[in-house]
Amino acid sequence: MRITIAGAGYVGLITGVCLSHRGRDITLIDPDASKIALLREGHAPIFENGLPKLLEECGEKMSFTTDPQKAYARADVIVFAVPTPDRRDGSANLAYLFEACAQVASFCEKGCFVVVKSTVPVGTCDKVERYFDSNTRPGLFRVVSNPEFLAQGTAIEDTLRPARIVIGAGDDNAAQSVREIYDGFDSTFVITDRRTAEMIKYASNDFLALKISYINEIANLCEIVGADSETVSLGMGLDPRIGLRYLRPGTGYGGSCFPKDTKALHWLARYHDYELKTIKATIEVNETQKIRLFKKAKKYYKDLQGVIVAVLGLAFKPGTDDLREAPSVDVIQLLAEEGAVVRTWDPAAAARFAQQYPDLVLACPTVEETLGGADLCLIMTEWDEIISYDPNDFARLMHTPIVIDGRNCYTPGAFTGSGVLYDSVGRQVVNSEVMTRIEACS
Numbered sequence: 280m281r282i283t284i285a286g287a288g289y290v291g292l293i294t295g296v297c298l299s300h301r302g303r304d305i306t307l308i309d310p311d312a313s314k315i316a317l318l319r320e321g322h323a324p325i326f327e328n329g330l331p332k333l334l335e336e337c338g339e340k341m342s343f344t345t346d347p348q349k350a351y352a353r354a355d356v357i358v359f360a361v362p363t364p365d366r367r368d369g370s371a372n373l374a375y376l377f378e379a380c381a382q383v384a385s386f387c388e389k390g391c392f393v394v395v396k397s398t399v400p401v402g403t404c405d406k407v408e409r410y411f412d413s414n415t416r417p418g419l420f421r422v423v424s425n426p427e428f429l430a431q432g433t434a435i436e437d438t439l440r441p442a443r444i445v446i447g448a449g450d451d452n453a454a455q456s457v458r459e460i461y462d463g464f465d466s467t468f469v470i471t472d473r474r475t476a477e478m479i480k481y482a483s484n485d486f487l488a489l490k491i492s493y494i495n496e497i498a499n500l501c502e503i504v505g506a507d508s509e510t511v512s513l514g515m516g517l518d519p520r521i522g523l524r525y526l527r528p529g530t531g532y533g534g535s536c537f538p539k540d541t542k543a544l545h546w547l548a549r550y551h552d553y554e555l556k557t558i559k560a561t562i563e564v565n566e567t568q569k570i571r572l573f574k575k576a577k578k579y580y581k582d583l584q585g586v587i588v589a590v591l592g593l594a595f596k597p598g599t600d601d602l603r604e605a606p607s608v609d610v611i612q613l614l615a616e617e618g619a620v621v622r623t624w625d626p627a628a629a630a631r632f633a634q635q636y637p638d639l640v641l642a643c644p645t646v647e648e649t650l651g652g653a654d655l656c657l658i659m660t661e662w663d664e665i666i667s668y669d670p671n672d673f674a675r676l677m678h679t680p681i682v683i684d685g686r687n688c689y690t691p692g693a694f695t696g697s698g699v700l701y702d703s704v705g706r707q708v709v710n711s712e713v714m715t716r717i718e719a720c721s
């Protein structure tokens with residue numbers, strides 16, 4: 280079975296190398312010539328755990344091209360893994376998807392199965408099949424939905440050992456043919472119709488986003504009423520009906536999926552005259568949570584002009600250099616607008632941040648240099664290097680030892696007697712008297 284994957288972005292590339300690793304014949308096509316050149320030389324154009332090794336192992340078994348004729352002419356299955364970015368109104372932009380359809384219709388004369396892996400609004404696979412039926416011989420292309428559920432940082436593991444594989448098809452034959460792609464995968468298959476498969480993807484991501492917004496609100500309330508959010512998460516999550524995962528309170532969710540997919544489902548519901556109130560609230564809570572660390576900074580410094588702020592972590596989560604919808608971006612922009620002097624450290628996303636936001640911050644090579652002489656420290660990403668950092672070093676290095684931890688990297692007890700004011704998510708502030716001392720001196 281010859282499989283062509285359209286789109287060498289995150290989903291396409293990871294899916295390609297994992298299927299090739301399992302012995303499938305894979306061709307990856309992307310219009311970006313520089314990306315294809317890098318891949319041909321065996322280099323990964325994205326940052327992902329284990330990807331360079333798997334790419335090296337694929338070697339000659341996987342081919343890369345920018346040429347649609349080469350990619351599509353002989354394919355038995357074509358997988359669409361093209362981006363579906365959100366428009367201003369929250370709806371998904373399907374332009375790349377239909378560009379790929381046009382190329383397939385022109386170059387794949389024999390017809391084949393078209394598998395849509397990109398996250399698309401419910402009903403899109405039906406539209407794609409109608410496109411092929413009107414622009415080629417009806418029935419030549421059969422469209423199947425097969426959403427991805429891979430998370431950055433664990434994408435290879437998520438693809439090689441998926442919790443479930445969802446296949447949405449118009450008939451059993453199409454479903455079984457696409458299921459063959461995954462022969463030998465130890466997973467549970469959910470075989471259904473196309474609209475249900477498309478909905479499973481949105482409903483899953485939006486539910487995880489809702490769980491995060493929920494625990495963030497509970498954590499905010501914990502701060503007010505004197506409860507401990509970490510223990511609340513544990514106490515809730517041990518109930519198997521709730522589960523421990525996606526119950527970590529923090530600075531709000533970011534990344535390329537949750538923000539986009541919550542907005543897209545909300546838009547889709549509205550389009551059908553239905554208000555998804557839970558998802559509307561999820562989005563609103565997240566918008567506020569993303570700038571909560573800035574609001575906390577204002578609690579300590581009414582005037583941020585000239586205040587030296589050390590920001591530890593920029594990526595939307597550890598294990599990636601991705602800054603899309605990262606809360607650090609909003610917080611740093613607000614700090615800069617107020618005249619704060621912002622220094623940053625991130626082991627993966629620093630270069631990307633400097634490229635996207637030149638002149639906004641001073642990127643430091645080490646945590647020590649970032650903290651040296653700072654008046655305030657904000658922790659935005661829970662990198663291992665930060666979690667293992669000695670809490671006593673904050674007092675040693677900072678001019679004013681105030682640490683606002685947006686990821687609960689430390690236990691509050693670690694700061695007892697350290698002289699550091701430690702303000703985390705959903706827990707009580709430690710050493711709040713530091714502030715009174717600072718105010719008295721100023």
Ligand code: UDX
Nearest residue numbers: 427428429430431525526527529532533534536595596
């Ligand atoms: C997500 C989904 O997990 C994946 O199935 C989908 O296909 C793509 O979107 P990803 O965006 O890579 O994956 O990251 P994920 O690990 O799910 O985290 C998303 C955001 O939620 C991050 O900003 C993370 O910090 C935040 N998060 C996650 C929390 O704030 N608390 C949690 O308990 C879990």
